[in-house]
Amino acid sequence: MTAALRLAAQSAWVDFQEVAVSGFLLFAAVWQPFFIGVTTMYMLRHRADFDPMYVIVGTALSGIWSTLLFAGSGAIGHERWMGTLELLAASPASFFVVIGGKLAGTTIFSLVSLVLAYGIGAVLFGYPMTIAEPGWFALSLLFAVVALWATGMFFAPLAILWRAVGRFLLGLEYPIFALSGFLFPVLLLPGWVLPISNVLPSYWAAVAMHGAASGDLDLGGVLRAWFFLLVTGGVLLLIASRLFDEVLTRARRAGTLALS
């Protein structure tokens, strides 16, 4: 267990050093949320019921989501491109732990979106940033990050097992953004989309974080959101763990671990 944690931590650190200078992920974690945050502030700030914290939380979640979607769906392909996939596959280490650690590094990096979103609200627009339930918010953030990391882990093997699915995954960025209610309540959408939202960890992440930041949720509501957040994330992680074994076995059969 300790060895696995060490390996995961080392993998996270290796990945963090790689993604911190990746132009693509900087776009996902910094430039795109900056654009989303600033434009949403301008669009909504004159409304009577405007809550700047809602925009800040939504902006941060959109940055974390985009970063993990892109990193997750490209995690294994990136190793193959680098020529390191064969080295990872032929090492005695658990492939699941290695990629899990690496996506954890990306997840930590994605938190830059949260800092950026806070800066947009507090510095650029000068709003007082108050969180109604700081403790609940901190836990909601922690659970949200874990569940979104699990979502990235679910995407990682999918993109390799079925290439067509891999291409489709990147197109999920905005639909999930909308279905999760990051910046606009899901209630604005037709009623039939709510069941879809309910199975998305990102939706429960938004419910918990928005609720804790605004104080609109009571303890029961927050616990319910945490429960579904962890359950949906846990289910994705469980499926991912099976898919990781399948990825390696199939690749060893088909001879697709290397580019050539």
Added chain:
Amino acid sequence: MLRGSVGAIELRDVRRLFRATTGTLRRHTKEIVALDGLSFEVGEGELFGILGPNGAGKTTTIKVLTTLLIPTSGTASVLGLDVVRDAKEVRRKIGFVFGGERGLYYRLSGRDNLRYFAELYAVPPREIPSRVEELLDLVDLRARGDERVEGYSRGMKQRLHLARTLLHRPRVLFLDEPTIGLDPIGARELRRIVRQLHEDGATIVLTTHYLFEADELCDRIAVIDKGRTVALGTPEDLKSNVSDLSVVELEVFGVDATTVDRLRALDFVDSIVVEQRELRQVLRIQTRIAERAVAPLIAAVAAGQVGRVAVRAATLEDAYVRLVGRVE
């Protein structure tokens, strides 16, 4: 003859098929036979070479033995462990290097790459710093260890690969064309390290295109072609296959394919290899009649087209040419 008494590696009738797809609108799938019943054994402590033309199955063999490919049929084992059933255990005991520059984390330093791979191979944390420094010394990269790998030369990357694969003290090493693309000094340095590892007792399987390299390093060599073993023995054994032959090297200018075919048809000519060197060609003609072949060969080529002429004994390369019938 195996160097050790115990078999370190064993392949029994290994077949490996690949599927290739052709066409855009109407796609067709065809099966390519990469290994076609390959069998050989390698003794513990032996430095075993695998030679063969492009597409012969050298890299596929290494990938099967390093657990990266599952054989379509047949069995392969390393240190008595089946490479499919006991893959995880095999991985703890082997190391491998594939030729080329990829396979490193370019944005990390050489030292950080080694530290990370040490974690992957579960080297005890307390041993990692000293083991990394020891290996950086071995491959002469200690002074550049803190630089990012992206700034390394090809030779440095290849040496780092070798250090990377030694971190967990593997008992069996697979080196797939480790000197490919290296300058002569870099290649010589790498060969020195391989020789040292062999002297230290490691079992090494080496694939190479450079026949002098195999001749210099290997205890035994398997020549494979089209996924099958076509010859197996010590370099001397293989050379003895061509002991009856001499090689006449004719440097010629502007000789066409028809002339080469005419030479090939001469009854004392065993085989001809044509090497293009800028405006010249060098014809390497294997023959049993040595010096007596020179005059009729020159006569068969148009006057004025022949430059330097040399006659020499057959080498491992000539044995290889005779076995696989072509050069790349």
